Amino acid sequence: MSGAFSSFTLVVPIDPSFRSLAPDVATRYTELVGGSATDGQAVGAAVLAALERIAEHSVVGAHVDLAFRPEAGGVHVELSCDGQRESISVTIPVPKR
Numbered sequence: 001m002s003g004a005f006s007s008f009t010l011v012v013p014i015d016p017s018f019r020s021l022a023p024d025v026a027t028r029y030t031e032l033v034g035g036s037a038t039d040g041q042a043v044g045a046a047v048l049a050a051l052e053r054i055a056e057h058s059v060v061g062a063h064v065d066l067a068f069r070p071e072a073g074g075v076h077v078e079l080s081c082d083g084q085r086e087s088i089s090v091t092i093p094v095p096k097r
Contacts (some may be wrong), residue, residue: 014055014062014081022066023048026077026089033070035092043075043090050079050086058082 012022025088027044031037054064058081067078074091 001038002042003062007067010066010068012019012051012064012066014040014051014054019051019055022051022064026066026068026075029068030090030092033075033092035075039090039092043077043088046088047077047079047089049090050077054079054084054086057084 003043010025012018012021022084023044027040030040030043036044051064062082063081064081069076071089074089077088079086079088
């Protein structure tokens, strides 16, 4: 993983019309820290699945806080909304030299 990328947070409304923003950001972030397009899609899919689980138990007008951080071997994302929490860690293979 590249040390040039730092952690960041993102707040997204749980409303379905905005929900796709988080997986899009997760996909791009994964690619920026050294993952492949396939790795990015895996992280984006994991974030979307977590958002869907959280949305089932959220109130109208709620938002999801997402905290992204690179790890030595992948990407970690913490999601929280109305007391619910999900944690995602996706390993990204190290490129062969």
